[in-house]
Amino acid sequence: MYYSRKGIAAIFLAGIASMFWIMPTEVRAGTKTDNNNESGISKYLKAAEQGDASAQYNLGDAYENGKGVRKDYQQAANWYLKASEQGYAPGQYALGQMYFSGNGVPQNDMIALELERKAADQGYIPAQLTLGLNYELGFGTTVFQKDYQQAFNWFQKAAEQGSADGQCSLGVMYKDGEGMLPDYQQAVNWYQKSAEQGNPCGQNGLATMYENGNGVPQNYKKAFDLYKKSAEQGTNNAQYRLALMYKMGHGTASDYKQAYAWFSVAAASAYPIADASVQRDVLGRFLKPEDLSSAQALADDYFKSTKK
Secondary structure (H helix, E strand, O other): OOOOHHHHHHHHHOOOOOOOOOOOOOOOOOOOOOOOOHHHHHHHHHHHHOOOHHHHHHHHHHHHHOOOOOOOHHHHHHHHHHHHHOOOHHHHHHHHHHHHHOOOOOOOHHHHHHHHHHHHHOOOHHHHHHHHHHHHHOOOOOOOOOOHHHHHHHHHHHHHOOOHHHHHHHHHHHHHOOOOOOOHHHHHHHHHHHHOOOOHHHHHHHHHHHHHOOOOOOOHHHHHHHHHHHHHOOOHHHHHHHHHHHHHOOOOOOOHHHHHHHHHHHHOOOOOOOOHHHHHHHHHOOOOHHHHHHHHHHHHHHHHHHHO
8 A cells, every 4th residue: 555645744643653654665674584483583583692683673573563473662672772783774773763653662753863864874765765754744843844955865865776765755856846946857757767666656746747747748648557557556646536537538538437436445545535535426426326336346346456
């Protein structure tokens, strides 16, 4: 499931632990191995006790998420700390996230920021992305006032390492003119790089540019195809825009059943588009009973497939 950037902020502000899933393709991407069973835990415990930082990180992850052991945040923080003290970037990042959330350690934004920066300075992409998003959106804390220049710098570092999420984030900043004048050409450039990696954020962003003719010639067919790819990966905005294109016949033949189905999926999102349910209900009045049943079955199939 891929959340919109507003959804990301809502998750953070609601206190859902850390920012691990803000960018599902890359964030929380330490050197992980299979630690879902007791034999795996025993193997990593021996290596961790001998000072292996990767094993220490994996044990921390196991305790934090209850993989093969009972969930224990204090044990998780303890093993992350051992990895962090050896300068292991994934351990620094994970421990920083625990300080942000207050799981297993006293909540402390300043310590969290210090750890995040240590990981980011080593080129650790998840830390760079997290810092960038915090600075871009701003969360009203003493350490994360909105700072577009800082956000841009961290996103750029990640993007230049090939991060599809970093590339999309740069696209957003160029498109919306965050801390700069809007630059649609640059937005298209970075969205394209991201989309070419199959990233749903990049696909959605590039689709928007083609739909509106910003930085590229308007092309509804390309917009439709990109929205569809992104929608199928769970992007709520893409699901809504895809439904509109089916409704209007932009880039595809007009199809009220498909439009109804995708409006339904967008309305059922964790952070639904405001009028998706209204659009769906209006279309429902134009469908024959048998077509409405078919559209509802489609919606159910799409919803299940995008949740995988």
